[in-house]
Amino acid sequence: xxxxxxxxxxxxxxxxCWFVSLNTTQQNMSTSGYTPKSPCGYPAVSVYxxxxxxxxxxxxxxxxxxxxxxxxxxxxxxxxxxxSPSHALSSPQHQPQHTMADSLRLSSSSKPxxxxxxxxxxxxxxxxxxxxxxxxxxxxxxxxxxxxxxEPVVESAYENFRVRKCVLHYYLEDxxxxxxxxxxxxxxxxxxxxxxxxxxxKAERENEFFCxxxxxxxxxxxxxxxxxxxxxxxPFTRTYYETELGIQQPSTEDYPGDVHTTxxxxxxxxxxxxxxxxxxxxxxxxxxxxxxxxxxxxxxLDFDRVVLRFYCSWDSxxxxxxxxxxxxxxxxxxxxxxxxxxxxxxxxxxxxxMLRRQKLPKSFADPAHARAHYTDADFDIGxxxxxxxxNFLIYDADTATRRFYEEHHGxxxxxxxxxxxxxxxxxxxxxxxxxxxxxxxxxxxNFYHLVxxxxxxxxxxxxxxxxxxxxYSATLVTDKPEDKxxxxxxxxxxxxxxxxxxxxxxxxxxxxxxxxxxxxxxKNPSTNEYYTKNDLSVGSTLEVFSHVFxxxxxxxxxxxxxxxxGAAKPHLNANLVEENVKDKIRFQSTKxxxxxxxxxxxxxxxxxxxxxxxxxxxxxxxxxxxEIFSLINKYDVDSDGKIDYHEFCLMFLxxxxxxxxxx
Numbered sequence: 267x268x269x270x271x272x273x274x275x276x277x278x279x280x281x282x283c284w285f286v287s288l289n290t291t292q293q294n295m296s297t298s299g300y301t302p303k304s305p306c307g308y309p310a311v312s313v314y315x316x317x318x319x320x321x322x323x324x325x326x327x328x329x330x331x332x333x334x335x336x337x338x339x340x341x342x343x344x345x346x347x348x349x350s351p352s353h354a355l356s357s358p359q360h361q362p363q364h365t366m367a368d369s370l371r372l373s374s375s376s377k378p379x380x381x382x383x384x385x386x387x388x389x390x391x392x393x394x395x396x397x398x399x400x401x402x403x404x405x406x407x408x409x410x411x412x413x414x415x416x417e418p419v420v421e422s423a424y425e426n427f428r429v430r431k432c433v434l435h436y437y438l439e440d441x442x443x444x445x446x447x448x449x450x451x452x453x454x455x456x457x458x459x460x461x462x463x464x465x466x467x468k469a470e471r472e473n474e475f476f477c478x479x480x481x482x483x484x485x486x487x488x489x490x491x492x493x494x495x496x497x498x499x500x501p502f503t504r505t506y507y508e509t510e511l512g513i514q515q516p517s518t519e520d521y522p523g524d525v526h527t528t529x530x531x532x533x534x535x536x537x538x539x540x541x542x543x544x545x546x547x548x549x550x551x552x553x554x555x556x557x558x559x560x561x562x563x564x565x566x567l568d569f570d571r572v573v574l575r576f577y578c579s580w581d582s583x584x585x586x587x588x589x590x591x592x593x594x595x596x597x598x599x600x601x602x603x604x605x606x607x608x609x610x611x612x613x614x615x616x617x618x619x620m621l622r623r624q625k626l627p628k629s630f631a632d633p634a635h636a637r638a639h640y641t642d643a644d645f646d647i648g649x650x651x652x653x654x655x656x657n658f659l660i661y662d663a664d665t666a667t668r669r670f671y672e673e674h675h676g677x678x679x680x681x682x683x684x685x686x687x688x689x690x691x692x693x694x695x696x697x698x699x700x701x702x703x704x705x706x707x708x709x710x711x712n713f714y715h716l717v718x719x720x721x722x723x724x725x726x727x728x729x730x731x732x733x734x735x736x737x738y739s740a741t742l743v744t745d746k747p748e749d750k751x752x753x754x755x756x757x758x759x760x761x762x763x764x765x766x767x768x769x770x771x772x773x774x775x776x777x778x779x780x781x782x783x784x785x786x787x788x789k790n791p792s793t794n795e796y797y798t799k800n801d802l803s804v805g806s807t808l809e810v811f812s813h814v815f816x817x818x819x820x821x822x823x824x825x826x827x828x829x830x831x832g833a834a835k836p837h838l839n840a841n842l843v844e845e846n847v848k849d850k851i852r853f854q855s856t857k858x859x860x861x862x863x864x865x866x867x868x869x870x871x872x873x874x875x876x877x878x879x880x881x882x883x884x885x886x887x888x889x890x891x892x893e894i895f896s897l898i899n900k901y902d903v904d905s906d907g908k909i910d911y912h913e914f915c916l917m918f919l920x921x922x923x924x925x926x927x928x929x
Contacts, residue, residue: 335402404438409506411436411481412498413445414521425525432460434494436481438506441465443476445494461489478507483516497521562599569597574642574670577662578604578651579685590685591620591658600641601625604653611693621653630654642671647680661685705787723762731760736824738802740767740815752777754815758802763787765797767810783810805891819895819907828892847897850885862914872908874898 327343328335411434416427436443444463465475469488476487487494497519507513574595579588590607604621608614625639629652640651650657662682671679697713700706707721736758742749752775755768764785771779787796788810802808808815820828851861865873865881875894882889889897901913 401439407438407506409436409438409478409481409503410434410500411483411496411503413487413494413496415492415494419526424529427524428526429522429524431521432494434481434487434496435463436476436478437463438478441475441477445489466490478511482513484519565600566598572597572670574645574667575664576645576660576667577682578658578660580656580658588685593658593660594623595642595645596623597642599625600639602640604658626651626653628652643675648683659683728761734760734827736760736799736802736827737821738804738817738824739819740808740817743807743814743816748776751775754782756802756808756815756817757785758797758799759785760799763796763798765810767815803890803892804895820892822899825892825896825899829896847882847887847889850882850887859911862911865914872910873914874908878909 327338329338329342330336412431413434414429414431417430418427419425430447432445432447434443434445442463442465443461444459445461447457447460449457466489468474468476468480476489480487481496483496483499485496487496499515504515507515574597576593576595578591578593580591581588592605592607593602594605595602601623602621602625603619603623605618606620608616608618628638628640628644645651645660647660647663649660651660662685663679668679671677697710700709703709705721711718711721738756738758740754740756742752742754744750751772753770753772755770757766757768758764759766765783765788766781766785767783769777769779769782789796790801791809797808802817804817804820806817808817851865862873863869865877867877867880875891875898878898879889879891879894898907898909901909901916903913903916904910
């Protein structure tokens with residue numbers, strides 16, 4: 267509260283402006299019934315506090331839920347010692363300005379609706395709003411109108427004014443408006459926000475402001491000495507006027523035409539014939555002056571932002587590769603630039619600009635042609651250009667460049683030249699050789715992963731073939747006489763494809779027996795692949811860490827495993843092999859003694875594997891070493907690896923006589 271010479275400050279109920287009323291106090295306003303009026307013509311609101319007020323806290327009957335204002339419930343009002351929203355408004359602490367009766371009187375007055383009015387009516391125990399305030403009801407609602415104004419032009423010979431189109435936005439929440447002008451390309455006028463958002467006063471009365479009732483299609487608004495005429499509005503604005511105000515906006519009007527726009531649309535602005543233009547340039551050249559544009563300016567105005575793009579390559583005799591480039595030719599000033607196309611992992615420094623934008627002379631070494639520069643007429647597909655003694659071949663152009671030559675030069679560029687792009691593979695680092703520590707699979711995990719992981723194993727194979735071992739007898743293939751009689755046992759584990767070699771101790775051999783090779787996976791040096799069970803067979807060689815072993819025989823389990831089809835290589839049926847051998851031997855003679863003598867080449871009364879194999883090969887029967895050893899082991903009663911005469915007879919006697927002959 268402030269007092270000025272017996273008066274005080276009052277508040278306008280419409281525009282919320284302060285004014286001074288002399289000789290007006292709270293007492294004479296309440297006793298005499300006199301209500302002063304503001305300069306706007308609306309009743310004033312006293313700002314004197316209530317005499318019994320001792321709590322200056324503002325009581326609110328609204329709360330916010332999910333960002334939206336919601337009225338408090340009856341229980342929440344009871345907790346605040348308020349029986350109803352009307353009780354909150356009628357309490358002494360909520361009466362700093364006026365009573366509820368004044369608010370109702372203001373809201374029911376015949377004055378035009380003002381979006382800044384604060385009077386609203388609450389009814390019902392639930393506190394529902396029947397006439398909410400404008401800032402709540404019209405939040406983010408904007409009326410949009412299309413208008414224009416005439417701008418005078420005093421320095422033009424062919425126009426007196428120019429039509430400026432603009433858009434007027436009126437904000438319903440606070441009665442403010444702002445005007446913006448759409449931007450036009452190459453207009454030469456600073457466009458954009460024309461009038462900042464604020465409450466615009468009327469020209470007739472400075473205390474009154476424009477409201478939505480003043481905005482009508484076809485009407486005129488005078489703001490700060492400039493008159494705007496509204497010609498149209500958007501659909502939302504028309505709907506708002508019909509539903510909220512009951513007013514229907516007039517139909518849309520057309521923008522008036524002006525000379526400037528008409529000449530631009532028809533293309534007749536500053537149109538002169540060639541004869542007149544030549545004569546004018548001649549007169550201006552004689553006078554050594556004038557404002558006519560030169561050839562450079564004319565070219566700039568006609569071809570501004572016209573860029574021709576060519577794809578070229580630098581074929582250097584010293585270089586071992588063809589480097590691709592892009593050439594940009596700027597038609598506005600006949601300059602060009604050359605940029606390098608960088609590829610990944612080329613090993614070159616990042617210099618993308620091969621030649622900065624400039625005019626390129628046709629010959630740099632010859633001073634007579636130093637002033638002649640390249641133009642767009644000199645370029646075509648397959649043409650070499652001299653870039654400071656560097657030959658660049660143009661092999662392609664983009665679509666816009668080809669269209670430019672067809673429209674302005676009347677010719678078509680040649681088809682693009684086929685340029686083979688080098689096939690650059692992804693760089694891959696080769697794994698380092700195994701250092702011998704641990705397994706190779708485990709060491710490779712440090713190469714493949716930053717955090718090493720244990721190599722995966724075939725668990726199903728390990729469980730299914732656990733304990734299955736193929737054993738072979740072997741000898742060393744060497745020139746050393748002391749190692750020729752050494753015998754070894756090669757064990758192949760089917761569960762994890764590992765090999766182990768054991769040397770049985772022999773008396774007076776000069777070699778310490780025992781474990782010769784720890785169980786591990788061994789690679790074949792010829793194929794660089796791990797040995798498998800198919801690589802082990804009778805008569806084959808096995809190279810293990812520069813030691814060559816000759817596999818001579820296998821145990822009974824290994825023979826049965828191979829005979830049952832466990833090996834990947836196909837083998838003949840044992841019975842079929844035996845029948846074929848018997849047929850070949852019977853064909854040679856009908857007597858056992860004669861057949862045995864033909865097979866016993868060295869006449870030592872024993873048939874070994876080599877004698878049987880060579881004889882069968884001579885008779886046209888090819889058998890593997892494994893099949894030969896299987897046949898000998900079947901009839902070798904004394905297990906000496908050879909067949910004598912009595913064992914040979916077992917092959918041709920019936921099975922019932924085997925027991926008697928053996929006995």
